[in-house]
Amino acid sequence: MKKEKKPDNVVFNEDTQEYHGKLSPFATGVSAPKITPPDVTSWKNTHIVSANNQFKAEYEALQETYKKLMANFEYNNLVYSAKFNFEPIVGKVYHLYKAKDESTFLSLILPQECNFNHVGSFKLTSDKTWEKVK
Template sequence: MNRNKIDIFQIDLDKEKEKITDFPGLIEYAHHAGSAIIKPEHKGRIKGNAIAAMYDQTDRQLRQIYEQVQTLIEQAGKLKSRVDVSERIYQANISFQPVIGKVYYLYRKNEGNDILSMVSPEEWGKSFPYASFEAKVRLLSDHTWEIIDSANEFHNC
């Protein structure tokens, strides 16, 4: 008998039926010789990589939120400073109606109180009538004052 011959009567057809499927994408192995290689993955490695990616992404988002909060804190500080400066200017002697967007000068008198003027320190020349120049300010549309220039620590009113 020739060994290369296949005896078709000895083929178990029920066993061969188990080797085929209607849904080849659902089996755990390649269903024919031309299929892509299917290699089982280590579940712990997959989960570990997913967790590392999750922490990386959430850390980035938390850093972004932290930076946004820092920006908001800085803006709130600047706004508080503007309110403090504005209170000091509105307590000063103002003998004119300030115009929004115009620049004015705050001086300290010899008596210790403040005065707002339209005259810059350079325009006074040698006849400077006040004890000190405090700040160059601009009236904003919300009627707070922006400090453009300051001779001292005026920002920390």
């Protein structure tokens, strides 16, 4: 015997033999109200700007960290390439000077106590890097 087809397979449940269109989250008939998705454009635009500002702030922080790192790298290169005839002690402040022949040397002598061209004062840290002293 031929099975009789119900008018709408989308909303008819064969197991319970009932229509469940009223339970559907979508329109199930021609006379059903039109479903319009909410306009999320303004929400997206607001949050895109917010996210972009967050990324920009993180990027600028990374840039600043990079600049400080490169400055420390340059200071370390400058001090380690200088001439000195002693073993620096961690935590002590040393002074970098430029000689007449444009070479650099590290000294314990304070800038006020000599007439050398003072480049900067540096402190040796525990990780053996040089930190510029203001």
